[in-house]
Amino acid sequence: xxxxxxxxxxxxxxxxxxxxxxxxxxxxxxxxxxxxxxxxxxxxxxxxxxxxxxxxxxxxxxxxxxxxxxxxxxxxxxxxxxxxxxxxxxxxxxxxxxxxxxxxxxxxxxxxx
Amino acid sequence: xxxxxxxxxxxxxxxxxxxxxxxxxxxxxxxxxxxxxxxxxxxxxxxxxxxxxxxxxxxxxxxxxxxxxxxxxxxxxxxxxxxxxxxxxxxxxxxxxxxxxxxxxxxxxxxxxxxx
Numbered sequence: 642x643x644x645x646x647x648x649x650x651x652x653x654x655x656x657x658x659x660x661x662x663x664x665x666x667x668x669x670x671x672x673x674x675x676x677x678x679x680x681x682x683x684x685x686x687x688x689x690x691x692x693x694x695x696x697x698x699x700x701x702x703x704x705x706x707x708x709x710x711x712x713x714x715x716x717x718x719x720x721x722x723x724x725x726x727x728x729x730x731x732x733x734x735x736x737x738x739x740x741x742x743x744x745x746x747x748x749x750x751x752x753x754x
Numbered sequence: 755x756x757x758x759x760x761x762x763x764x765x766x767x768x769x770x771x772x773x774x775x776x777x778x779x780x781x782x783x784x785x786x787x788x789x790x791x792x793x794x795x796x797x798x799x800x801x802x803x804x805x806x807x808x809x810x811x812x813x814x815x816x817x818x819x820x821x822x823x824x825x826x827x828x829x830x831x832x833x834x835x836x837x838x839x840x841x842x843x844x845x846x847x848x849x850x851x852x853x854x855x856x857x858x859x860x861x862x863x864x865x866x867x868x869x870x
Contacts, residue, residue: 649794675859684758684846684861685797730796740785740850740859741812744796 664731673734758862777847782827
């Protein structure tokens, strides 16, 4: 039968509130990080990226923070909307070339009305 | 941004058979990759599909199990050979694009494979 997958950490957020999703990465030599959003039945969708020479980058309603000292990445979503409900993954570039990504475990964000 | 399509979108296969998944990109891309996403889990890189040469596989993945073709800069195939239920996953094609002011990695919609 079908194997049972891991239960993802879940973040429940009320519509209109801000969301903060956290991610710890493993490789201190990683120099490029990406946040992806994956809705049910779809492939991951690029949200925002950041290079290791920065500690903050802002997009439309999203901000990524990078703390290299503790190898921590966070994604902040302002004024969370129902359409933000999805699984969010952080990914780090494996370093020897572009495109080879190592993904974090993922966080399920559930937006409640 | 690159638009990626995959065929089939899903399939149910019998143990011991093989399935070939196609990935088509609407523009020429240098770097193309195949990822696997097991049920309820994160994505894992299988291999880099190299145009004109053999694919480069990540640890834990071998060519005999996952042969890959890359005949040109817009198309690639991944075959899942001699399937077992443990191969039930979503298989995703990915491309990397870089320009003077951007650097992005895109994913296809995935092929959902169930092996009985």
